[in-house]
Amino acid sequence: MTIRIGIINVSDRASQGIYEDIPGKAIAQTLQEYLTSPWEQEYAVIPDEQHLIEQTMIDMADNRGCCLIITSGGTGPALRDVTPEATEAVCQKMLPGFGELMRAKSLTYVPTAILSRQTAGIRNQTLIVNLPGKPKAIRQCLDAVFPAIPYCIDLLEGPFIECNSAIMPVFRPQSS
Numbered sequence: 001m002t003i004r005i006g007i008i009n010v011s012d013r014a015s016q017g018i019y020e021d022i023p024g025k026a027i028a029q030t031l032q033e034y035l036t037s038p039w040e041q042e043y044a045v046i047p048d049e050q051h052l053i054e055q056t057m058i059d060m061a062d063n064r065g066c067c068l069i070i071t072s073g074g075t076g077p078a079l080r081d082v083t084p085e086a087t088e089a090v091c092q093k094m095l096p097g098f099g100e101l102m103r104a105k106s107l108t109y110v111p112t113a114i115l116s117r118q119t120a121g122i123r124n125q126t127l128i129v130n131l132p133g134k135p136k137a138i139r140q141c142l143d144a145v146f147p148a149i150p151y152c153i154d155l156l157e158g159p160f161i162e163c164n165s166a167i168m169p170v171f172r173p174q175s176s
């Protein structure tokens with residue numbers, strides 16, 4: 001089973017070319033370091049438009065076979081920040097522990113971590129995880145939650161993801 005992972009940078013400015021797409025590239029770079037299994041990426045840089053975010057997530061999950069979609073940006077309190085709303089709209093189940101853990105870890109770096117409403121959820125067999133848009137937040141948040149992601153994808157009957165244990169200590173319960 002091919003491991004296909006979707007990366008979506010939600011940013012008005014990056015999508016207009018005003019910012020370089022640093023967060024999206026940081027996600028791809030981090031996954032490249034973590035995974036020893038071969039994987040392919042689906043990639044998008046889009047503005048903070050809820051309908052477009054939902055359509056991009058649906059396309060990556062339903063048509064392009066992504067077992068995992070990671071978003072960056074649009075999780076804060078600003079008027080145009082709607083990534084968590086889009087995530088909830090396309091998911092059947094939410095996994096609030098992801099947001100709780102990422103905020104807790106992020107709080108050790110910046111007090112404004114509480115401003116992120118980042119969450120995670122499941123659409124059919126696809127796990128969707130939100131990260132904040134700050135480039136530094138990408139690695140900090142992924143390091144916190146990625147140990148549980150391969151097992152989550154096992155439970156969704158997706159592909160078996162193997163990682164470099166020195167860089168990413170994945171945890172799978174013994175009984176699995």
Ligand SMILES: Nc1ncnc2c1ncn2[C@@H]1O[C@H](COP(=O)(O)OP(=O)(O)OP(=O)(O)O)[C@@H](O)[C@H]1O
Pocket residue numbers: 010011012013014019020021022023048072073074075078132133134135
């Ligand atoms: N390429 C980048 N270089 C430097 N900082 C960045 C970059 N992309 C994002 N950031 C930082 O992360 C923050 C959040 O970015 P994000 O794009 O999610 O939200 P934003 O500030 O609301 O941008 P926009 O209004 O364009 O959607 C930015 O305000 C900025 O401080």
Ligand SMILES: Nc1nc2c(c(=O)[nH]1)N[C@H]1C(S)=C(S)[C@@H](COP(=O)(O)O)O[C@H]1N2
Pocket residue numbers: 072073074075076077081105106107109110112113114115116117131132133134136137138140141
């Ligand atoms: N690890 C980490 N988390 C972080 C930050 C950060 O710099 N590092 N910035 C916070 C800030 S300032 C905001 S406004 C929120 C939301 O960011 P977003 O709208 O770019 O998603 O993420 C928060 N979480």
